[in-house]
Amino acid sequence: MSFPASHKTVIVLDHGAHFAQPCHPVEVDVQRARGPGAYIPLAPVSKSVWTCVVEATLEYCRIVWDLFPVEKCIRFVVRKNPPEILNGWKNEHQNTASIMTALAGVGRPTPDRKYGAADSAADGGIDLALESLCEPTEKQVELLEAGKEVINRGRMIIITTIIDDFHRKKLIRTAQDKILKINQETEDNDMKLDHVELVIIHTTPTGMEYRIHAEQDMAEVISPTLTTLFYTVTAGPAVSMKLLYLCLKHYDLASTTVTGIPMKEEQNASSSANYDVELFHQAESHKRLLGDFQDMVLATSEGNEYQTCKLKWCTPRGSSASELHHCSAAFRITPTEVNSRQSSCLTNFLLSGRSVMLEMQRRSSGVKTISHMLTSHGGEIFIHTLSSSRSLLEDPPSISEGPGGRVTDYRIRELSDLIKCNLLAPFFGDPTDKTPLDKAQSRLTRFTRFLPSTISSTTLFNLPVFEPLHAAMLKENLTDEDLTECRKVIFAIMSMEQKGEPLPGPLGQPVPVGKKSKREEQYRGLWNELEMFATAHSEQSPGHQAVLECLLEVRQKPILKKDEKVGLDAALRELDKLSPMNDSLDKADGRKRSQSPHSTASGHAGSVTGGSCGPNKKVKLVNPQGHTLLQLYTARKLREAKLMHKEFAARQIVGSEMKAVKLYLKLEKEGSVGPANNGGQ
């Protein structure tokens, strides 16, 4: 836990007469290249010290906030009378737009204020800045609320004009006294000032150093709670350069120059010239690659005090973005010159969704390797550090060399469909729901509970008739239509069995007709598979449960779960309700076939071929539990009645009155062959 000082920064700006001085002439008028008339350009306008300082600090903030979405907070204090604080620690205050608006409200300093008078106001500014460092940030509040340790470190950057060394020392003493005072007053409070780094930047238009005897850029330890650094800089663009240097130092950033980016010229669209674009990002991006910068090609950035690492643009090929790269780090970037034509050309290219590889040349060996990737995600640009050295995972053995490698009939297509049904997405449901990911997992569990991995290990999934039931069962909830569809499938399979239709074999080929026992075995396996499949999904919804029940009834198996739940009373009641229909059902025994859409057309033919295997089947199906004949008979009647009941919703509404009987009669007529046939044997 480092609790870095960069978590909290207060920038203190002078608002005295010194800062009102003009310091830097700017040519605003440019000679027009085309168009009418030559003219004498207007005289340059002058930036004040204040403008240069404000620009520099805003640029400092722009870089920090582009690179760090959270946890790097900056506040502004203006040393005027009374001192003014421009923003808070909260996330919504941490953006340049709000700072700019606040600065406009402050206005710029006026030259008529004499020094001296502003002195006390200046101290007030320091007090205010230190007090604001005591206020907790959102992150600190979060830690404190969680009862965790917090070390309150911060940095105070004062940009001012100092008269002499005495004045500088006085400034430091003021800060030191205030820190002591704060820490004494807030003895029991958690938010003491554990350490403050005081950065003093002295700037004047003349660049005069007056009488100051302080080392540049050297940390001077004043007390255990205060360290100070001192910088002198001529007012003007140099302030920005100094703050850029400090920004890199304070936040441990690195500069990378992407070299050789081909760009089309506006005037000459057919050819392209190569440009370089400089970027900032966390230095960690290079450190993860090499441990340090020793082996990188570095160059001094134009006019700046830091070094930039040169990486060569590699023209992107194909779909490098959709491929997964082995990447050890990814950090946000921001261009050094955000508005330059080259920078915006690069950023627009990346924001449009393309990515580009960067090539690094090692200084020691001259070996070139692809080391980084620039790409954007969701509107922000990142630099990815790719692994470029040799790894143990080079040339790994193929997965097909190991266990399971010689199996060739994995149901890959089906698994990939399942994968597509179990994709993850951001959860926008109930925000208090803590377990969306578990929800996804339990869905996946349901989908994979019964999933044969090879084609040869399943008959059910090779059966085209099964598909509608399969599709319906995978749904979260079943509609009445789905339920009907499922029942149809079950009956269709039953009808196939009774007709003795061949099933697809292990390789999808139909098993030759004639091998009766083999086929029976196959059907038995098929029913078992179907039961396992339905069981796997049965807990999803009452609809899913109903499909399982339907199946179990058809298979004449006790419905274990239902029995436990419903109890004897309910079962009896159900029995009573259904009893009037028993007779008619008895006659309508052949209803299975007539209901099956596959068999109605070829009802007769089916019954003839299927008839021979009928009795064998019956014996096998009826006796597994060793019930008495009466039990079997009533159970069967009951089951069939229930099926009929549910099947025709219209009948339910009408009730079990005359109309219902009529309906049965009609059915009976159509399906009269069935029971007669069965009964005859």
Next chain:
Amino acid sequence: MPTVVLLDSSLSMARLAIPKSDPNRPIELSSTGEELELRHLAAHGISHLVEQIETNCKLEQVALLQYSSHCELTSPFSRDMDMLRSKLLSLSCQDKSSLEVGIKGFVGVVQEEWGLGIPVTLIIVTDGGLGYGPYSLYNIIHANPTELRLPIPFPVNVSVACINPDSEENPENLEKIQDSYKTLFYKLGLTEKQTSFHKIEGPLSLEATENMFAEISSLHYNQWVGDLVVGDQMTSKIQVCPPPKSFSRALDFSVVTRELSKVVSVKGFMSQADLSSPPVFSRHLILPHSLGKENKDEDSKVPNVCLFLHGGLKVENMCALVEIGEDWYGFVYPWSDNKKKSALMLSILEPGTQNVPWIGCLNRLGPATDLNETINSPFPIKSDRKPSYSSSPVVWIKQTGIQSDIQKVLRHARKLPEKTPQFYKELNRLKRAAVCLGFYELLEGVAQICERECNLLPPNVSPDCAIQLTHVAKILRSGDCYDVNHTILPRVTNFNAGNI
């Protein structure tokens, strides 16, 4: 991590393992039928070690170096253990024992092959002789190395296998040898955790040597075997190579330590394009766990969940998000180094749920079917921040910045009244920035430029140009302008009335 076996091939390795003076012990012979010498024990031990590596760490690359007064790369880095074993049969003994030469050779071989970033295991097999003169171990510990630069520039774990009887009759005091190596480790800049010293228990024999090497292999070459679980029924025993390590790192505000669970549990799936190369902590190969060589053939014919999953993921370029510990995730995906071979990989993210901004909080992902159907992928998650490069901020640190902003205003000015909205938009942006920066001089500068433009207008432009430019110049000089909320509005004229 790659392994280097550094074998002492000094003449002392040719000593007999069993002194002739001991008539009670049966004579053991080496595999080639010679009388057993120390070098045979070494070869036997190394082949035992190699066998362990082969079964437990399939991807391990092993090199064999021999040192005496010069260093020789007997077998370069390779996964082909048979090749290494074949070299072991023909080990010969040279002259003196110069360990420094050996270590130098080791550093060179590793740097050349692996660079400085990859941790390496070094196994020194020796009789423990300190040697004499320059380049000897004796010289390193009592003076400074002759040529070698210390410390070793890459991470390394060292084990010393000392083939020398640990008995009181032994004139070479083993404790002294061990202390010498301790000093060496210290000089190499290694911590106690990175080093180990192993000696043979009891009298020298093939079996005792084997035991010592087993000790070493259990230190460096353990298998990591766990379960890959999809749902609760699809499971498979897997081996993960190289063995994943638990995580411990101090961050800005907390110390994060995590233990790896033995279950790699699939939570759901994502397309590889959506995942989009996130930064990972470590990367591993997933192998279906096999029980040994004997049933290799049978094994390969039994369907395996890893293969099944690999196939399912590969056809659609998908990957599976997996949980591997408390608030610790990774992803499993098919990967091929070249086009022919494909493997199943596991990449482990750093612990936590917010490491990949474009995926969002990992435990806040849910079934995609919960979303109302959309054609577009829900990823990447759009950032709610607008970085400076996509919000065209005003940066006037360089002169060209101001000039191009002014030029933009003037370009629109010449196309008034058609470009009235654009002209005033750019003008107000410029004005607002000038006020925020306290750059009031610029307002006057722009006013002058506007006036000058009036005089330079070509005859074919609309009269509105001149009217608007004069209007703007007047307002820019007024005090109202210093208010940040003040915007300059177009002057309504006969020419632009329809356009505002």
